[in-house]
Amino acid sequence: xxxxxxxxxxxxxxxxxxxxxxxxxxxxxxxxxxxxxxxxxxxxxxxxxxxxxxxxxxxxxxxxxxxxxxxxxxxxxxxxxxxxxxxxxxxxxxxxxxxxxxxxxxxxxxxxxxxxxxxxxxxxxxxxx
Amino acid sequence: xxxxxxxxxxxxxxxxxxxxxxxxxxxxxxxxxxxxxxxxxxxxxxxxxxxxxxxxxxxxxxxxxxxxxxxxxxxxxxxxxxxxxxxxxxxxxxxxxxxxxxxxxxxxxxxxxxxxxxxxxxxxxxxxxxxxxxxxxxxxxxxxxxxxxxxxxxxx
Numbered sequence: 001x002x003x004x005x006x007x008x009x010x011x012x013x014x015x016x017x018x019x020x021x022x023x024x025x026x027x028x029x030x031x032x033x034x035x036x037x038x039x040x041x042x043x044x045x046x047x048x049x050x051x052x053x054x055x056x057x058x059x060x061x062x063x064x065x066x067x068x069x070x071x072x073x074x075x076x077x078x079x080x081x082x083x084x085x086x087x088x089x090x091x092x093x094x095x096x097x098x099x100x101x102x103x104x105x106x107x108x109x110x111x112x113x114x115x116x117x118x119x120x121x122x123x124x125x126x127x128x129x
Numbered sequence: 130x131x132x133x134x135x136x137x138x139x140x141x142x143x144x145x146x147x148x149x150x151x152x153x154x155x156x157x158x159x160x161x162x163x164x165x166x167x168x169x170x171x172x173x174x175x176x177x178x179x180x181x182x183x184x185x186x187x188x189x190x191x192x193x194x195x196x197x198x199x200x201x202x203x204x205x206x207x208x209x210x211x212x213x214x215x216x217x218x219x220x221x222x223x224x225x226x227x228x229x230x231x232x233x234x235x236x237x238x239x240x241x242x243x244x245x246x247x248x249x250x251x252x253x254x255x256x257x258x259x260x261x262x263x264x265x266x267x268x269x270x271x272x273x274x275x276x277x278x279x280x281x282x283x284x285x
Contacts, residue, residue, distance in 0.1 A: 003285050031165040032263055032284065049169035053162045060159035 006120050007035035014113050020101035021109070022080065025094045026087070026117055027051050034091060051094040055084045072110070085110055087117040141208065144233050151231065151245075164244045168264070171248020172255065178202065179256035186259055191215055198253055210246050213276060220260075220283045223267070224250050225276040232270050232277055239271045247279050254281055 011024050015037045025036035025044070031052035033044045058073035075082040081097045083106070095110050134140050155163045178201050179185050184194070199212040214225040229246040243266050251264040262281035268274035 028263065029161075029165075030263070031169055032261065034284070045169075045172075049165055053158075053165040053169075056162040056165060057158055060162065 004035055007117065010113070010116055010120060011035050011037045014109070018109060020098045020106065021095060022098055023096040025051065026091050027094065028091060029089070038096070047094065051084055052092060055086065055092050058084070081106070083110060085114050087114045088121060090121050091117055093117055144230060147230050148234055164242065167244035168248035168251070171245040172252035175249040175252025176256040178249070179253045185256045187257060189257065191217055194257060202249070209249060222254055222262070222281040224279045224281070226250070226279065227270055227276050229277045235271050237271060241271060242266050242269070243277050243279070246277065250279055251281055
């Protein structure tokens with residue numbers, strides 16, 4: 001449990017530390033939620049599966065359409081952003097941000113957070129018993 | 130078997146059509162995105178099955194759970210798969226199935242993995258136990274196994 005608690009704590013800090021970040025989730029590549037801080041209206045399980053499928057689809061588009069290695073999948077709506085980034089082989093990070101977020105700052109925060117997630121995952125032998 | 134959803138054709142459709150759905154989605158979205166989606170769909174379906182049987186959150190002997198799931202998913206149920214056995218090793222479950230959708234009609238040696246079936250059993254185990262699992266296929270009838278065997282490890 002300690003492993004998932006660490007991830008949950010990381011996410012809490014990530015969301016609380018920036019007023020423009022509205023939610024975040026760490027999910028497995030096969031679409032299971034590991035930790036999440038999401039608005040109440042969002043279903044954690046569905047969000048996790050959707051995020052994993054979306055990132056996978058983005059990677060396929062990158063390959064098929066010769067766009068190279070995908071750094072992030074970026075969804076921009078009139079109410080804000082949804083950004084998916086890979087955190088190594090074991091996890092991916094979904095970040096929800098408001099439309100007022102500065103993109104450069106947002107990407108930097110996401111990059112730093114991805115590294116923390118990878119370090120947490122790497123420092124724990126396995127999240128699976 | 131009574132026909133409840135389709136008066137003329139009955140409630141079952143060809144495995145060939147089901148397989149074409151899976152292969153067609155793979156063509157469009159890729160194997161990985163398809164697998165994620167089908168596993169997620171399977172988990173929801175497995176949960177529905179368990180809730181329909183009134184087994185959600187029940188502490189059942191493994192033999193009882195096995196026979197009830199085997200009945201619900203097998204020849205006298207929805208015919209998703211044949212469930213022969215569930216083993217428990219500590220907190221890890223191994224589920225032995227055969228005649229799954231994904232393996233049907235596949236050439237021996239094919240690398241195809243079960244997805245919807247894997248998710249369906251996972252969703253059922255999650256609904257019964259109240260735990261969350263990560264599932265993987267550890268044996269396939271397409272690659273020399275006697276069963277399509279799934280292993281479920283709890284997420285810590």
